[in-house]
Amino acid sequence: MEVCNCIEPQWPADELLMKYQYISDFFIAIAYFSIPLELIYFVKKSAVFPYRWVLVQFGAFIVLCGATHLINLWTFTTHSRTVALVMTTAKVLTAVVSCATALMLVHIIPDLLSVKTRELFLKNKAAELDREMGLIRTQEETGRHVRMLTHEIRSTLDRHTILKTTLVELGRTLALEECALWMPTRTGLELQLSYTLRHQHPVEYTVPIQLPVINQVFGTSRAVKISPNSPVARLRPVSGKYMLGEVVAVRVPLLHLSNFQINDWPELSTKRYALMVLMLPSDSARQWHVHELELVEVVADQVAVALSHAAILEESMRARDLLMEQNVALDLARREAETAIRARNDFLAVMNHEMRTPMHAIIALSSLLQETELTPEQRLMVETILKSSNLLATLMNDVLDLSRLEDGSLQLELGTFNLHTLFREVLNLIKPIAVVKKLPITLNLAPDLPEFVVGDEKRLMQIILNIVGNAVKFSKQGSISVAALVTKSDTRAADFFVVPTGSHFYLRVKVKDSGAGINPQDIPKLFTKFAQTQSLATRSSGGSGLGLAISKRFVNLMEGNIWIESDGLGKGCTAIFDVKLGISERSNESKQSGIPKVPAIPRHSSFTGLKVLVMDENGVSRMVTKGLLVHLGCEVTTVSSNEECLRVVSHEHKVVFMDVCMPGVENYQIALRIHEKFTKQRHQRPLLVALSGNTDKSTKEKCMSFGLDGVLLKPVSLDHMRDVLSDLLERRVLYEGM
Amino acid sequence: MDLVQMQKSLQDYTKSLFLEGILDSQFLQLQQLQDESNPDFVSQVVTLFFQDSDRILNDLSLSLDQQVVDFKKVDPHVHQLKGSSSSIGAQRVKNACVVFRSFCEQQNVEACHRCLQQVKQEYYLVKNRLETLFKLEQQIVASGGMIPPVELGF
Numbered sequence: 026m027e028v029c030n031c032i033e034p035q036w037p038a039d040e041l042l043m044k045y046q047y048i049s050d051f052f053i054a055i056a057y058f059s060i061p062l063e064l065i066y067f068v069k070k071s072a073v074f075p076y077r078w079v080l081v082q083f084g085a086f087i088v089l090c091g092a093t094h095l096i097n098l099w100t101f102t103t104h105s106r107t108v109a110l111v112m113t114t115a116k117v118l119t120a121v122v123s124c125a126t127a128l129m130l131v132h133i134i135p136d137l138l139s140v141k142t143r144e145l146f147l148k149n150k151a152a153e154l155d156r157e158m159g160l161i162r163t164q165e166e167t168g169r170h171v172r173m174l175t176h177e178i179r180s181t182l183d184r185h186t187i188l189k190t191t192l193v194e195l196g197r198t199l200a201l202e203e204c205a206l207w208m209p210t211r212t213g214l215e216l217q218l219s220y221t222l223r224h225q226h227p228v229e230y231t232v233p234i235q236l237p238v239i240n241q242v243f244g245t246s247r248a249v250k251i252s253p254n255s256p257v258a259r260l261r262p263v264s265g266k267y268m269l270g271e272v273v274a275v276r277v278p279l280l281h282l283s284n285f286q287i288n289d290w291p292e293l294s295t296k297r298y299a300l301m302v303l304m305l306p307s308d309s310a311r312q313w314h315v316h317e318l319e320l321v322e323v324v325a326d327q328v329a330v331a332l333s334h335a336a337i338l339e340e341s342m343r344a345r346d347l348l349m350e351q352n353v354a355l356d357l358a359r360r361e362a363e364t365a366i367r368a369r370n371d372f373l374a375v376m377n378h379e380m381r382t383p384m385h386a387i388i389a390l391s392s393l394l395q396e397t398e399l400t401p402e403q404r405l406m407v408e409t410i411l412k413s414s415n416l417l418a419t420l421m422n423d424v425l426d427l428s429r430l431e432d433g434s435l436q437l438e439l440g441t442f443n444l445h446t447l448f449r450e451v452l453n454l455i456k457p458i459a460v461v462k463k464l465p466i467t468l469n470l471a472p473d474l475p476e477f478v479v480g481d482e483k484r485l486m487q488i489i490l491n492i493v494g495n496a497v498k499f500s501k502q503g504s505i506s507v508a509a510l511v512t513k514s515d516t517r518a519a520d521f522f523v524v525p526t527g528s529h530f531y532l533r534v535k536v537k538d539s540g541a542g543i544n545p546q547d548i549p550k551l552f553t554k555f556a557q558t559q560s561l562a563t564r565s566s567g568g569s570g571l572g573l574a575i576s577k578r579f580v581n582l583m584e585g586n587i588w589i590e591s592d593g594l595g596k597g598c599t600a601i602f603d604v605k606l607g608i609s610e611r612s613n614e615s616k617q618s619g620i621p622k623v624p625a626i627p628r629h630s631s632f633t634g635l636k637v638l639v640m641d642e643n644g645v646s647r648m649v650t651k652g653l654l655v656h657l658g659c660e661v662t663t664v665s666s667n668e669e670c671l672r673v674v675s676h677e678h679k680v681v682f683m684d685v686c687m688p689g690v691e692n693y694q695i696a697l698r699i700h701e702k703f704t705k706q707r708h709q710r711p712l713l714v715a716l717s718g719n720t721d722k723s724t725k726e727k728c729m730s731f732g733l734d735g736v737l738l739k740p741v742s743l744d745h746m747r748d749v750l751s752d753l754l755e756r757r758v759l760y761e762g763m
Numbered sequence: 764m765d766l767v768q769m770q771k772s773l774q775d776y777t778k779s780l781f782l783e784g785i786l787d788s789q790f791l792q793l794q795q796l797q798d799e800s801n802p803d804f805v806s807q808v809v810t811l812f813f814q815d816s817d818r819i820l821n822d823l824s825l826s827l828d829q830q831v832v833d834f835k836k837v838d839p840h841v842h843q844l845k846g847s848s849s850s851i852g853a854q855r856v857k858n859a860c861v862v863f864r865s866f867c868e869q870q871n872v873e874a875c876h877r878c879l880q881q882v883k884q885e886y887y888l889v890k891n892r893l894e895t896l897f898k899l900e901q902q903i904v905a906s907g908g909m910i911p912p913v914e915l916g917f
Binding site: 390642648649650743 | 781784787788789791792793795796798800801804807808811812815842843846847849850851852
């Protein structure tokens, strides 16, 4: 091309294209220059961009491209060689850089893409975690609700409060529309609507328990969704709502266990369930969520536990109240019984004295009368009086004794006596009647029967008399046999012959009669008080019906047994009793030596020269006692005080009678002092006898404990004193009743 | 009055004493103790009884008239009187003493006064009767008769 000097070349028409090119290049250059600027600007702004080097490269590439296009501007006209050179350089550089960049991008773009993938992955993960957190939070809320509900439910032991609270709290926690509890009726055939949260319900609204929906709910321990139209859920008044809320029902086991350590509720031991029905609000489009169902199940279990505790508590309170009532009633009954007993005892005590005194007067005077000179008719009359009064006295004693026996206050008065003599005496008493009735009585004493025994003589005689008397009374003809023998009791060894002191034996007495006999059915009644067999034969005879009852009591007191055997009416009967008696020390010596029995203890008829000492503070009484003893022939010294007694007493006195009527123990102590005085000469000590106003057990015990040898009841009769003295001198001891 | 009649009236009188309960069998015992060696036993005992009882009754009256009655002193007296009266067979006196003692235990002053009156009454009664009895006996002895043994023929 020629260099022309034209300054402003005119653009030829086909240089329009070139013009457009020129402008485009210009703009491209600008754009190319501004893009890296923007890049730098924004990258500077962002903190995280790992590919700065790439950026630089890219920037360089763009800049160079821009430079290229810019330099292109100069090449539209004729241009110098420098421009061409610059142009070329620029182009070469650009080419290099672009190739490098292209190569670089191959590595980088996959990286960039993978970043994107990771980002997506992380987003997903985050969403998942969010979801899970939501779940956990819900669960924790549920747990809190359950705890709160449980706390509310278990904070009371009252059944109604528990149930009411459950419904209220559940309703609040779950925002229920209605919550109801159906309890089984007593018959177990129906469920009765017991509690509702909001709506009033008619009383006695029941549904039968055998509905399929109910069975379905009872069949599982989980909460079950049921239809809102089922009978148990039809509680709300139909109010035209379109969509009834969902209903869930769960069973509540009614247990009576207080120990819930086992994990599974024992399915077998409970058959009773209550039904809890929960309804979501209508038209709320709410659904039962799993966690809500779980909440309901847990609450139902807790309610079951609380209810059973409440039931147990109720029962125990009821039992306690019952016991208290019974206690009060028993206390009252006991006090009444005590009052009655006291009244009875007072009455008896009075009657005892009042009745006996005149009785004794009659008997005493009649017997005295017998001693005097009487005509035969008079004698007969007196004897009748005596017999009747004796009978009356016995009757009174019987009644009084029986009352005391029942009281348990009767005690046997033990003493040593002759058993053989006792039997003979009984027979002598009965003989007159038996002779009149022409009933021979035979007595058969076993050869090994001990002679001297220890027991209650009077009562034993009473028993034998009663039995033999009955035999005679109820026999019209035939004979009566009385047999006494030694029998072995079940527990003792059979060795009665060695007779050391303190052994016991069982006496068996058999009384056989040939009288009317007894119907075997009546035998048990015989021993009850006042009962009498009604046969004609017996009605004519007297008897209060007490005899056998009293005899039985006495026999029992003597640790024995009494019974009657009969073969039937008309065949007679045998009465048998066993009693326990002690064997006396001094028994059977005569037996063992083979000498025939000495019938009775030899009696002194006079006590001439016997020195005795009488101590009594009361002058009159002293004089009387002295007179008594003097009449019997004793030599009597009298003293009126304890000190005098101690001073005067000596080994010459054989017996000391001391009055112990005054209350207190000073009089008894004199006995101890006398013992002291004679410790050296034991055998010379005089016998000490107390004269007292009563001879009950406590007095006797007191006397024995103070070393007295005997006690006598004042006032003493002449004959009695005579007997006492001879007994005393013979046996050196005297403890007997009066 | 001739001897037999006197003896009869003595018997009747004695009988009446027993029937009325003024005396009891203990008195009979006393009479049994009386024999040749001891001819005045009964009257001796009875006289002693009268002396003792007069004294005791006096003491009792004094004790009970005090402002503050000391029952610890009253009781022994009554006890003694009871003992004496039972020794000679003065039954009603003894019974009255028993009642007296029970009121003493209760420390009932009112009732004790009443009892004392009762005891005194009974005592004077028995004293009176016994004195009459002895007079009758003396009369018989004076007439040369024997006091018949106690014979309670009806």
